[in-house]
Amino acid sequence: MSAQDSAYAPQWRDYRARRFWFFAVWLGGFLGLEVVTFGVLPLMPKAMADAIWVAVGVAWLLGWGAMAIRWQRFPCPRCDRPFLLLRPFSRECGYCGLARYE
């Protein structure tokens, strides 16, 4: 059964979106920080550049943490309990046994 045929297709789309944003913020943050570090900060006074670098880094970590929590708190489409909580690589719900994309 494909994900499109599932009775829970909208919920699995939400799951994939949460997973996408986790990786997008994580990996995109590297790129964004590199652009800021090597493209923008050399043009500024050192004291200001350090503060901006720290602010961008903290914002990235907070955003990544928020996306991680959002992904981990994805509710199981069947039993509504956290599907992945404390089991980030699980392929099935730890409470009701629903397989991912089933």
Ligand SMILES: [Zn+2]
């Ligand atoms: Zn469940």
